[in-house]
Amino acid sequence: MGTDKDGLFLKHRLAQIVVLVTGFWLLVSVCYAQSISSTALIKNAKQYDGKTVVYQGEIIGDVMVRGDFVWINLFDGENAIGIWLKKAALPKIKHVGGYHRKGDVLEIEGVFHSSCLEHGGDLDMHAGRIQIIQEGYLTPESLNPAKMVWAKIFSLTVLLLLAVMLIQNSIFRWKKR
Amino acid sequence: MLLKPSNDDICVISYHIGKIIVAVSLCLVLPILTAFVFNEHAPILDFVISLGFSLSLGFLLIILFKTDKELHWMHGMVIVSLSWLILAVLAAIPLYLSGHWHSFLDAVFDAMSGYATTGLTLAQDLDHLSMSHQMWRHLTMFIGGQGVIIVALSFLAAGTGGAFKIYVGEARDEKILPNAIQTAKFIWMISISYLILGTLILGLMAIWEGIAPLRAFFHGAWIFMAAFDTGGFAPQSQNILYYHSFLFEIGTILMMILGIINFKLHFSLWTGNRREIWRDIEMISLTSTILISFFFVAVGLAKAGVYPQAVALFRKGFYHLISGHTGTGYMTLYASQFMQNWTPLALVSLIVAMGLGGAMCSTTGGIKALRIGLVFKAFIQDVRKLMYPESAVLIEKFHHIKDLILEDRQVRSAALIFLAYLGLYLFGAIAGMAYGYPFLESLFESTSAAANVGLSCGITTISMPVVLKLTYIFQMWIGRLEFVAVFTLAGFIIAFFRGK
Numbered sequence: 001m002g003t004d005k006d007g008l009f010l011k012h013r014l015a016q017i018v019v020l021v022t023g024f025w026l027l028v029s030v031c032y033a034q035s036i037s038s039t040a041l042i043k044n045a046k047q048y049d050g051k052t053v054v055y056q057g058e059i060i061g062d063v064m065v066r067g068d069f070v071w072i073n074l075f076d077g078e079n080a081i082g083i084w085l086k087k088a089a090l091p092k093i094k095h096v097g098g099y100h101r102k103g104d105v106l107e108i109e110g111v112f113h114s115s116c117l118e119h120g121g122d123l124d125m126h127a128g129r130i131q132i133i134q135e136g137y138l139t140p141e142s143l144n145p146a147k148m149v150w151a152k153i154f155s156l157t158v159l160l161l162l163a164v165m166l167i168q169n170s171i172f173r174w175k176k177r
Numbered sequence: 178m179l180l181k182p183s184n185d186d187i188c189v190i191s192y193h194i195g196k197i198i199v200a201v202s203l204c205l206v207l208p209i210l211t212a213f214v215f216n217e218h219a220p221i222l223d224f225v226i227s228l229g230f231s232l233s234l235g236f237l238l239i240i241l242f243k244t245d246k247e248l249h250w251m252h253g254m255v256i257v258s259l260s261w262l263i264l265a266v267l268a269a270i271p272l273y274l275s276g277h278w279h280s281f282l283d284a285v286f287d288a289m290s291g292y293a294t295t296g297l298t299l300a301q302d303l304d305h306l307s308m309s310h311q312m313w314r315h316l317t318m319f320i321g322g323q324g325v326i327i328v329a330l331s332f333l334a335a336g337t338g339g340a341f342k343i344y345v346g347e348a349r350d351e352k353i354l355p356n357a358i359q360t361a362k363f364i365w366m367i368s369i370s371y372l373i374l375g376t377l378i379l380g381l382m383a384i385w386e387g388i389a390p391l392r393a394f395f396h397g398a399w400i401f402m403a404a405f406d407t408g409g410f411a412p413q414s415q416n417i418l419y420y421h422s423f424l425f426e427i428g429t430i431l432m433m434i435l436g437i438i439n440f441k442l443h444f445s446l447w448t449g450n451r452r453e454i455w456r457d458i459e460m461i462s463l464t465s466t467i468l469i470s471f472f473f474v475a476v477g478l479a480k481a482g483v484y485p486q487a488v489a490l491f492r493k494g495f496y497h498l499i500s501g502h503t504g505t506g507y508m509t510l511y512a513s514q515f516m517q518n519w520t521p522l523a524l525v526s527l528i529v530a531m532g533l534g535g536a537m538c539s540t541t542g543g544i545k546a547l548r549i550g551l552v553f554k555a556f557i558q559d560v561r562k563l564m565y566p567e568s569a570v571l572i573e574k575f576h577h578i579k580d581l582i583l584e585d586r587q588v589r590s591a592a593l594i595f596l597a598y599l600g601l602y603l604f605g606a607i608a609g610m611a612y613g614y615p616f617l618e619s620l621f622e623s624t625s626a627a628a629n630v631g632l633s634c635g636i637t638t639i640s641m642p643v644v645l646k647l648t649y650i651f652q653m654w655i656g657r658l659e660f661v662a663v664f665t666l667a668g669f670i671i672a673f674f675r676g677k
Binding site (some may be wrong): 042043045046060061062063064065066070071073075079080082084097098099100101114115117119120121122123124141142143144147148150151153154155157158161162164165168172 | 215217218219222223225226228229230232233236237239240243245274304305306307308386387388389392413414415418419420421423426483484485486488489490491492493509510511513514517518
């Protein structure tokens with residue numbers, strides 16, 4: 001009887017250890033999943049094809065809604081890659097990158113396609129998990145004082161030369177007569 | 178004996194260059210208006226400085242070299258070739274001031290690429306560029322596609338006596354209407370009508386694909402400008418891939434095809450003569466070369482098995498073939514994917530298609546369909562001659578707007594330009610190889626630059642050697658002007674220094 005109890009106890013312990021180790025491994029792999037750069041993905045597209053990868057980048061341009069899905073493009077400073085995901089999965093985007101606008105930085109985990117069969121051979125990613133890891137912001141425009149001076153100088157020069165040209169034209173016409 | 182150009186020659190050339198600078202610079206008003214629409218303050222300064230500097234230079238040339246002397250053919254050629262260089266430098270000023278170009282040379286590279294409707298770019302962080310700078314980039318393509326001389330002739334019609342002599346210098350030796358100024362105005366009328374229609378169609382497509390209305394119409398206008406003018410610039414760094422849209426790809430294919438048609442043929446179509454499209458030697462030549470080159474591209478890609486589905490093969494193979502053949506350079510691939518995924522057969526077929534180009538008197542570059550057609554006809558004629566008795570007189574005819582008889586001088590001229598283009602493609606390829614790039618990559622990029630295409634396999638980056646940047650600028654310039662004007666300029670410079 002005692003050996004049965006010990007065996008059961010050992011089995012339980014073993015199962016607990018297996019669950020803990022697996023859980024820890026999953027936790028570690030999710031928390032410390034290295035995001036891959038766009039250049040690495042594009043250069044080694046065949047190697048990553050069909051694999052689940054983590055990619056981070058700034059959302060740029062537009063959020064293009066296509067039915068229940070959405071296309072976004074994430075720029076990691078080197079290239080932008082198109083991400084296809086369910087509309088419902090997209091977190092609330094506050095800023096989309098553009099002129100004087102730094103877009104929200106998103107991290108996605110999804111399947112990478114070197115030439116996606118669903119999307120006409122595009123190199124893209126189909127996102128599973130997506131989260132905002134850094135909020136975007138507006139970068140205020142600043143007027144360069146030196147440029148303002150040059151703009152004034154050239155504007156005045158143009159007016160001056162235009163006046164000279166008109167006078168010259170009048171003299172030219174008068175001489176011809 | 179080489180004759181040194183006289184002071185009168187210098188005056189005529191400088192005076193007309195001044196006028197062209199003024200006319201083209203006035204187009205900078207459009208990006209300024211765009212800046213107001215999008216509330217972009219800093220870019221306004223970039224454009225005001227550029228406009229001020231360009232107008233000052235133009236006015237100064239007009240004032241200092243004022244003349245009423247007549248234009249000669251040599252003047253026309255020198256004016257055109259020099260104007261293109263000067264305008265590229267002037268167009269680079271607002272680009273450089275935006276801070277998105279690493280150096281002024283890079284900005285000049287993009288400006289020449291824009292005017293020559295090439296589409297190769299060295300812009301940095303394009304996705305954060307202002308809307309007004311985007312407008313200017315795309316406008317350079319629209320201006321260059323129609324031709325800077327066409328712009329000048331349209332604006333300054335009253336004061337340009339020998340208009341046809343400068344019109345021809347811009348690789349446009351076909352007059353549509355009896356007068357060069359009327360022709361220039363007709364070209365603008367067609368282009369602006371198509372611009373309105375194209376913007377509307379592409380804008381609606383962009384809205385359908387999820388882009389906000391105002392941005393959609395601006396994207397529509399820019400994409401149209403670069404597609405119809407077979408340029409290839411796009412407002413986002415991913416080029417056409419950004420839109421992830423089959424609909425948009427179909428739309429741009431139609432615009433690109435519209436852009437490679439001879440303006441003379443457009444005139445025939447507009448005046449109701451629709452049969453011309455099936456009879457013209459250029460259209461037959463174009464259709465044949467597109468179908469043959471696509472066959473080889475498709476075989477090459479099918480062999481590699483990269484795009485196993487017909488839709489993917491069409492969207493990647495046919496799209497890039499049309500983009501290359503029309504000289505547009507729109508891409509739905511990343512540059513390095515050409516070398517990674519495409520087989521040598523597919524790549525070589527694409528390079529050949531890029532080298533051939535579209536129709537004469539269109540917005541495209543390359544050897545041109547008429548020349549291909551004429552050389553092919555002459556070849557057939559020579560073969561037939563061998564099969565007939567020696568005393569037989571064979572007459573070969575072709576249809577180009579009207580029925581014409583094939584003459585030796587036409588074939589000679591076509592063959593010479595054909596050979597000159599082949600030499601230019603090879604020259605750039607050798608320059609690429611000299612810097613350590615493999616042959617196929619070097620030939621790809623060189624042909625793309627010289628035929629004003631814009632597809633890139635990855636050589637065109639800010640880190641490429643300065644000499645290679647200069648080589649591509651030279652290729653874009655000489656390729657767009659089809660040699661004669663540039664060779665005349667070279668002769669003029671030699672005569673200036675060594676003539677008596």
